[in-house]
Structures are given as C-alpha cells and as structure tokens.
Amino acid sequence: MPDILLEATGVAKRYGAVAALRDASLSVRAGEVHALMGANGAGKSTLVQILTGAVHPDSGTITVRGEKYSASSPAEARKGGVVSVYQEPSVIPDLDIRSNLRLTKTPIEPFRHWLQELGIGDLDLSDIARDLPLATLRVIDLARALAIEPSVLMLDEMTAALPADLTERVLHVIGSQRGSDRCIIFISHRLIEIAAVCDRATVLREGATVGVVDIDAGSEERIVALMLGERAAKSEAQMAANAGSGPSLAATTTRLAARDLAVGGRLHDVSFELHAGEVLGVAALEGQGQDELFDILAGARRADSGELLVNGGPVTFRHPADAIKAGVVYVPADRAEALLMQRSIRENVALPSFAGFRSWGPIRMSAERTKVNAAIAQLQIDTRAASQVRQLSGGNQQKVTIARWVAGGVQTMLCFDPTRGIDIGTKQQIYELVRDLAAAGAAVLFYTSELKEIQLVCDRAIVMFAGRVVAEIPVEEADEPTLLRAAYDLPKDVLMPEEIAAVEVGGDLAPPGAPPIVPAEPPDPGPQVSA
Amino acid sequence: MSAALDARTIGGPDMASRLRHWAWRNSWTLALLGLFVVILLLTYLIQPTYGAAQLQGLAVGAMPLAMAAVAQAIVVISGGIDLSIGSMMAVTSVTAAVLMKDQSEAAAIPVVLGVLVLGLILGSINGTLVVVTRVPDIVVTLAMSFVWAGAALVVLPSPGGGSADWLTGMVKGPLGLDFLPRALVVLLVIVGVIWIPLRRSNAGLALYGIGSNRLAAFRGGVSVGRTKVFAYMLGGLFSAFGGLALTATTGIGTPVPGGYTLLGVAAIVLGGVSLAGGRGGLAGPIVAVFILALVRTDLTLLGVNSNLSTVVQGTILIGVVMFGSLLTMRQERT
Numbered sequence: 103m104p105d106i107l108l109e110a111t112g113v114a115k116r117y118g119a120v121a122a123l124r125d126a127s128l129s130v131r132a133g134e135v136h137a138l139m140g141a142n143g144a145g146k147s148t149l150v151q152i153l154t155g156a157v158h159p160d161s162g163t164i165t166v167r168g169e170k171y172s173a174s175s176p177a178e179a180r181k182g183g184v185v186s187v188y189q190e191p192s193v194i195p196d197l198d199i200r201s202n203l204r205l206t207k208t209p210i211e212p213f214r215h216w217l218q219e220l221g222i223g224d225l226d227l228s229d230i231a232r233d234l235p236l237a238t239l240r241v242i243d244l245a246r247a248l249a250i251e252p253s254v255l256m257l258d259e260m261t262a263a264l265p266a267d268l269t270e271r272v273l274h275v276i277g278s279q280r281g282s283d284r285c286i287i288f289i290s291h292r293l294i295e296i297a298a299v300c301d302r303a304t305v306l307r308e309g310a311t312v313g314v315v316d317i318d319a320g321s322e323e324r325i326v327a328l329m330l331g332e333r334a335a336k337s338e339a340q341m342a343a344n345a346g347s348g349p350s351l352a353a354t355t356t357r358l359a360a361r362d363l364a365v366g367g368r369l370h371d372v373s374f375e376l377h378a379g380e381v382l383g384v385a386a387l388e389g390q391g392q393d394e395l396f397d398i399l400a401g402a403r404r405a406d407s408g409e410l411l412v413n414g415g416p417v418t419f420r421h422p423a424d425a426i427k428a429g430v431v432y433v434p435a436d437r438a439e440a441l442l443m444q445r446s447i448r449e450n451v452a453l454p455s456f457a458g459f460r461s462w463g464p465i466r467m468s469a470e471r472t473k474v475n476a477a478i479a480q481l482q483i484d485t486r487a488a489s490q491v492r493q494l495s496g497g498n499q500q501k502v503t504i505a506r507w508v509a510g511g512v513q514t515m516l517c518f519d520p521t522r523g524i525d526i527g528t529k530q531q532i533y534e535l536v537r538d539l540a541a542a543g544a545a546v547l548f549y550t551s552e553l554k555e556i557q558l559v560c561d562r563a564i565v566m567f568a569g570r571v572v573a574e575i576p577v578e579e580a581d582e583p584t585l586l587r588a589a590y591d592l593p594k595d596v597l598m599p600e601e602i603a604a605v606e607v608g609g610d611l612a613p614p615g616a617p618p619i620v621p622a623e624p625p626d627p628g629p630q631v632s633a
Numbered sequence: 634m635s636a637a638l639d640a641r642t643i644g645g646p647d648m649a650s651r652l653r654h655w656a657w658r659n660s661w662t663l664a665l666l667g668l669f670v671v672i673l674l675l676t677y678l679i680q681p682t683y684g685a686a687q688l689q690g691l692a693v694g695a696m697p698l699a700m701a702a703v704a705q706a707i708v709v710i711s712g713g714i715d716l717s718i719g720s721m722m723a724v725t726s727v728t729a730a731v732l733m734k735d736q737s738e739a740a741a742i743p744v745v746l747g748v749l750v751l752g753l754i755l756g757s758i759n760g761t762l763v764v765v766t767r768v769p770d771i772v773v774t775l776a777m778s779f780v781w782a783g784a785a786l787v788v789l790p791s792p793g794g795g796s797a798d799w800l801t802g803m804v805k806g807p808l809g810l811d812f813l814p815r816a817l818v819v820l821l822v823i824v825g826v827i828w829i830p831l832r833r834s835n836a837g838l839a840l841y842g843i844g845s846n847r848l849a850a851f852r853g854g855v856s857v858g859r860t861k862v863f864a865y866m867l868g869g870l871f872s873a874f875g876g877l878a879l880t881a882t883t884g885i886g887t888p889v890p891g892g893y894t895l896l897g898v899a900a901i902v903l904g905g906v907s908l909a910g911g912r913g914g915l916a917g918p919i920v921a922v923f924i925l926a927l928v929r930t931d932l933t934l935l936g937v938n939s940n941l942s943t944v945v946q947g948t949i950l951i952g953v954v955m956f957g958s959l960l961t962m963r964q965e966r967t
Contacts, residue, residue, distance in 0.1 A: 154852070156851070156852065175851075175854075175856075176851060176852045176853070176854055177856065180854050186852075188852060191849070192848075192852045193846075193849060193853075194841065194845045194846050194849055194850060194853070195845050195846055195849075196841055196845035196911035196912050197838060197841055197842065197845065201838050202853075204835065205835065205838040205839060205842055205853060205855065206853040206854055207854070228654070
C-alpha cells in the first residue's frame with residue numbers, strides 16, 4: 103500500500119443556511135493523479151479552497167504526510183507544500199511575467215524548464231501578463247505551480263480554456279508526474295481527460311463524498327452513476343408525467359431561428375429553431391457557451407457571424423431594446439440584473455411598456471394599472487411587500503421579472519436558469535407558468551443548470567458542449583443520465599437520439615434501476631430534494 | 634534546453650530594442666514631457682522675459698502639489714484612494730511650523746524627522762481603518778480628512794509659526810546651473826530615493842499586485858491587508874513631505890491649504906495612473922503637476938480672468954485624458 107500523502111476526513115462548510123460541504127473526505131497517495139468529480143454545486147471548488155487556505159472549514163481534519171495540516175491563507179498553504187491552479191488565471195495582469203514570478207517567489211530556472219515541457223518555452227518573460235492570451239496564462243499558472251515543487255498540486259478546471267494542442271501537452275506533463283513523490287488533484291468536466299491521466303477518482307455529491315473509483319475501462323459510467331445518485335431512478339416517473347405534452351412540431355410556426363451563430367472561441371456554428379407553443383430546453387455544464395448564446399439572443403452582445411431570424415425574417419439586435427421590440431424577451435437567473443430593487447412591483451412590471459425613449463408625455467396610469475394587475479393576479483405574486491421588490495422572496499422576484507413580459511403579451515421568452523436559488527414550491531409555479539405561456543402560443547427557450555427540470559418543463563432539449571450544440575434529445579429520452587452524458591460529450595452521445603433509445607433498451611448505458619455501484623454510504627431512504 | 638532559450642538567457646535583447654521597449658512602456662510620460670516642453674515654448678512666446686527666476690518660482694509653487702500627487706499615486710496604484718492627503722498636509726505643515734518657530738536651526742532637524750514619522754502614523758491610521766473596518770477607502774479617508782483638518786486647526790487656528798532657514802533654503806533658488814531649480818532637484822531626489830528601490834522590491838510589486846488583481850495577489854501569497862496599510866503609510870509619508878514643502882516654501886504653517894487632494898487626483902489621472910489601480914508610475918503625475926502649474930501661469934500671463942482659467946484647466950484635463958483613452962481603445966482594437 104503506497105503512502106497516503108493527503109487525507110481529509112469529515113470536512114464541512116456552511117455559508118449561512120447553505121451547506122456547501124456536509125461530509126467530504128479525500129485520500130490521495132503519493133505519486134497519484136487523483137480526480138475530484140461532482141456535478142455543478144457538489145462542493146469541489148469549496149474543498150479546493152479549503153485545502154489552499156482561502157476558506158476555513160467548520161469541521162473536519164486534514165493531514166499532509168501524516169501531520170495535521172491547517173492553512174489560514176494561500177501563502178501558508180504554499181509553505182506547507184499545497185498549491186493550486188485556479189479556474190481563472192492568478193497572475194497579476196499589470197505586471198510582467200518576471201515580476202509575477204518574483205512576487206510569488208518562484209525560481210526562474212525550474213519555471214523555464216516547465217514552460218519548455220508545456221510547449222511555450224519561447225515565452226518572453228518581460229511581456230506584460232495583460233497582453234498574453236488566456237491559454238498562455240493558464241499554462242504559466244501551471245508552470246509556476248510546478249516550479250516550486252509542491253507536495254500537493256490541485257488543478258481546478260485547468261484545461262477548460264485551453265486549445266487542443268496545449269491540452270495535450272498539459273495532460274502529458276500531468277501524466278508524467280505519476281510515480282513521483284507528489285500528488286495531483288485534478289478537477290475537470292471532461293471525463294475523457296480523467297480517463298487519460300487519472301489513477302482514481304473521488305466523487306462528491308451534494309457536499310459529501312459518495313464514492314472512490316479506480317479509473318479503468320468502464321469507470322466513466324460508474325462515476326456518472328455516483329454523481330447522480332438515486333436521482334436517476336426517479337426520472338422515469340417525471341418523464342411519464344410530462345411526455346408528449348408539447349405540440350407536434352409540424353403544426354407550428356418558427357418563432358426564432360439561429361443559423362451558425364459564432365463568437366470568438368466561445369461559440370461555434372450554433373443553429374436551432376424555436377417554434378411557437380414550444381419550450382425548448384438547453385442543457386450544458388457551466389461555461390459551454392450558453393451565456394454567450396443567451397446574450398446574443400437577448401441583444402446584449404453581437405455575434406461575430408451567423409444569422410438570427412425572428413418569425414422568418416432576419417434581424418440584427420444592437421441593443422436589448424431591439425430584441426424586446428422584436429418580441430424576444432429575457433429572464434435572467436440573477437434577479438438583480440432585471441429588477442429595480444428599490445422600486446415597487448407595479449413600476450417593475452410596467453417598466454418595459456414605458457421604457458421607450460419616444461414615448462414622452464405622461465404615462466396612462468389607469469390602462470397601465472389594469473394590465474399590471476392582471477399580470478400580478480395571473481402569476482399569483484405575493485403583493486404584501488408591493489412597495490419595494492427587494493423585500494420579496496427570490497421566487498416572487500423572479501415572478502415579477504416574468505410578469506413584466508406577460509403584461510406586455512409575450513411572444514418569445516428566453517429563460518436563463520430562472521429557478522436558480524428558488525424554493526421548491528415557487529419552482530413548481532414557475533414551471534406551470536412557463537407551460538401555460540407555451541400553451542397560449544409563446545415560444546420559450548429554457549436553459550437550466552438542474553437537468554431534471556428539462557423533463558418537467560420542456561418539449562425537447564438541445565445540449566451544448568464547448569460552444570457547440572452536440573445533441574438534440576426529445577423529452578421522452580431527456581432523463582438526467584442521458585443529458586449528463588451528452589453534456590459531458592461522452593463518445594456514445596454523438597449517436598442520434600433514436601440510437602440512444604435503442605442502446606438504452608439494450609442496457610448498455612446503465613439504465614435507471616440497475617444495481618447501485620460501489621456506494622460509499624447507504625442510499626438515503628426517502629426521495630431527495632436537491633440543494 | 635533549446636538554442637533559442639540559451640540565446641535569450643545569455644545574450645539578452647540588444648540595447649536598441651531594449652530602449653524601444655522602455656520608450657513604449659513609458660510612452661505616456663514621454664508624451665507628457667513633450668507637452669510640457671511645448672507649453673514652455675509657448676510661455677516664452679507669450680512672455681519673452683520668462684527665464685530662470687520664473688522657472689524656479691514654478692518649481693517652488695509646484696512642489697507641495699507634486700508631493701500630494703505622489704502620495705495619491707501610490708495609494709491609487711495599490712487600488713485605494715486617499716481623500717485625506719490635503720488634510721494630512723495641513724496637520725504636518727502646522728506641526729512643523731509651530732515646533733520650529735523661534736527655535737535654533739539645529740533644533741529643526743529632529744522636528745523635520747518627527748513630522749515625517751507623524752505622516753507615517755497618520756497614514757497607517759488611515760490604512761488600518763480601511764483594512765480592519767472594511768468600509769470603502771473613499772468613505773474612511775473622506776471621514777479622516779475632516780478629522781485631520783480639525784486637528785490642524787486645533788494646533789494652529791490661523792496661518793503662522795515659522796520655518797528654519799535651512800529648510801527654506803533647500804527649496805529656494807537654483808542649484809548649480811541657473812535654470813535648474815533647487816526645488817525640482819530636491820523633489821526628484823526625495824521621490825527617487827524612496828520610490829526607485831521600492832518599486833523593484835517585493836513590497837513594490839505587491840503594491841501593484843493588490844491594485845491590479847486583489848484575488849490573484851491573495852492567491853499568490855501576498856498579504857493584501859498588510860500591503861494596503863503599507864500603501865497608506867507611504868501616502869502619509871509623502872503627505873508629510875508635502876506639508877513640509879508648504880512650510881518651507883511659504884515660511885509659515887498653513888492650517889487650511891488649497892484643494893491639494895482633488896488637484897492631486899487630477900494630476901495622477903493626467904499622469905497616466907489608472908483610478909482602477911495597478912497601472913501607472915510616479916514620473917507621469919509629477920510631469921502632470923508641472924503642466925497644470927505652467928498652464929495656470931500662462932493663463933495669468935495672457936490676462937485671462939482667474940475664474941475662467943480654472944474652466945480652461947478642467948477642459949484641458951478632460952481633453953488630454955479623453956485623447957489618451959481614445960488612443961488605448963484604438964490600440965486594443967487592432
């Protein structure tokens with residue numbers, strides 16, 4: 103049995119009422135590349151931040167080489183030999199690379215050696231960090247971390263922003279660290295990379311460690327199963343409740359069509375059609391281009407190339423006002439982006455109807471009141487705190503942002519994760535509301551970070567990965583495992599939907615109800631409500 | 634290791650390309666210097682008798698503001714802002730004037746040193762309050778500006794006190810050459826001796842680091858709080874130099890100096906320091922102070938109504954800064 107280099111047990115951290123980590127444990131051997139896996143919000147980043155001393159855990163013990171370890175800052179963690187490469191670059195943008203190295207007391211020669219290994223040995227150290235491309239900065243972060251010879255190196259989504267050739271070099275270097283006296287903790291959304299370089303994987307779900315998997319052929323399926331837990335089993339019932347509720351596509355008109363939309367390196371050739379009376383789901387892991395796509399559709403950003411058609415005619419949105427005029431309205435996840443927090447519900451709902459510059463003169467209060475009251479009644483908004491929307495609950499705030507568009511008569515609505523941070527009851531109301539809008543003829547594009555919502559609300563779903571639409575899945579098949587596999591762009595999912603269905607019948611994709619695989623703790627008895 | 638790498642580590646870039654690199658990095662400061670020379674030539678055109686004596690007067694007049702701008706620049710580079718610089722100058726100016734009045738020349742030496750320490754203390758109080766209370770810099774230093782301003786009036790209710798002759802002599806007159814004002818040399822020596830080694834030290838890098846990207850600096854192992862206090866201490870130190878410059882150039886203590894705080898902010902903006910932090914140096918702001926002072930002189934020479942001349946000054950400030958950001962925008966687009 104090789105030495106355990108890093109061991110964390112029972113680590114917990116709460117932020118107010120939210121438990122980011124409940125009971126996380128992690129045990130990593132020397133010479134190992136260890137994957138840390140989990141869906142969005144499972145607590146990976148919190149665990150990394152605790153290990154690097156940026157966050158202090160509420161409870162739990164951590165040992166490094168058998169000695170108790172507690173770091174109160176990243177500086178202290180470095181002294182203890184624990185170093186992390188974060189999701190975003192950690193170089194000072196206004197200093198040159200040499201000064202950046204000096205500031206972090208990184209020896210130059212080993213740094214150059216690692217740059218060479220990573221394929222950018224021709225970097226000029228007197229370049230200002232701000233002027234370098236993002237991918238180069240990520241590699242610099244990695245070389246800098248390796249240069250100080252850490253015992254424990256953590257890589258949090260290191261490869262997310264890298265082009266393919268650099269990713270290969272990075273993975274090669276990571277792989278070459280196997281069998282050394284240090285260990286690497288590797289976090290990535292890409293299962294293929296995990297399979298390529300990692301020895302074992304620890305899977306987190308809802309803030310707790312649910313299993314440790316040896317990486318070999320077929321371990322991807324076990325990791326996905328562990329990440330999902332018994333939620334996978336529930337999806338069948340939900341599917342039955344919702345399947346076939348959408349209209350037949352042939353009978354409806356196309357409200358919004360995207361043709362080959364592209365933005366820099368973030369979005370490539372995105373095309374889809376959104377029909378009247380339909381709710382089209384968008385599923386994706388974080389940062390796969392969905393933010394850019396919604397920004398373009400809502401008129402907040404312009405595409406580099408591609409075409410946008412509303413009701414069959416091409417449109418160019420220079421400003422959100424153009425999109426609204428064309429009947430395309432946007433409901434963001436963050437209510438603070440959409441609402442005037444210090445103003446009343448009435449003003450917030452009525453805002454778009456008198457936001458136009460050309461509508462000078464007094465507002466016709468009585469007509470406005472009728473419309474607003476109708477919308478408020480339809481959405482069952484709690485009006486006890488009508489004078490300032492900031493006093494409303496998150497769920498009611500989100501209803502206000504929807505109500506403003508309902509009051510104006512909605513044609514096409516873009517919902518970007520509209521139920522984020524909302525209680526379960528209000529979520530249900532928002533689902534119903536979206537369905538009602540679709541039934542009344544509106545077209546709705548619905549991105550959600552909770553994959554199970556797709557089957558609750560949508561008629562079909564598209565899946566995005568690395569800026570592309572990689573799959574289109576009819577709602578009957580869009581259960582969580584299928585969506586998650588597609589969202590991770592597992593090779594199997596390049597198959598067409600009907601083929602996936604065929605495979606599922608064959609039992610290859612670990613269908614719901616299969617015997618549980620190496621759970622680290624007994625499955626919870628009752629149905630679970632995800633945080 | 635590859636040949637390319639060896640060539641770089643051993644040979645290094647040649648002198649010419651290094652010079653070009655340096656000029657590119659300091660292009661804004663060099664452009665300001667050019668602007669200053671142009672305005673100086675204009676001054677000669679307006680007033681052919683403008684000579685060494687007037688230049689000395691310009692340097693003497695600009696010195697307190699130059700110190701205020703340096704103090705502000707350091708704090709802003711580290712990502713903060715200090716609205717109490719003018720008031721700290723008042724406190725240090727009157728303290729020095731009161732303690733030096735009717736004292737021997739030798740007794741003034743510990744007074745000057747003590748006042749500099751006082752500046753460090755005032756600055757560290759500002760910095761500690763910002764770090765500990767987590768109230769925004771602008772609020773803390775605005776509040777402290779009232780505190781220091783009141784304290785200055787308590788020490789000396791109306792202009793008075795005195796200055797040691799050697800202190801006054803340090804800023805008056807030329808140094809060696811007729812057209813080389815002593816005040817300018819003293820200013821450059823003080824700033825240079827403190828700033829040049831500091832900028833190359835780790836503490837200096839940390840100042841730019843926390844101003845440029847706090848989180849990255851924190852994750853890189855920089856103590857953000859300590860660096861911030863250090864920045865405000867330097868701000869206090871240069872405010873004390875500014876206070877001493879006020880006393881030295883006027884010969885008395887001034888409890889209510891002019892608008893040095895905001896003029897200092899104007900000077901650093903013109904001098905190429907980003908108010909968002911992390912960008913800029915001290916040479917630019919110093920040149921900017923001299924430009925502002927010379928423009929004011931020219932407007933006086935031209936007989937422009939002094940109320941109108943502030944309008945012109947403001948317009949020049951916004952025009953130059955706008956021109957600068959237009960250039961940057963165009964650069965970033967290509």
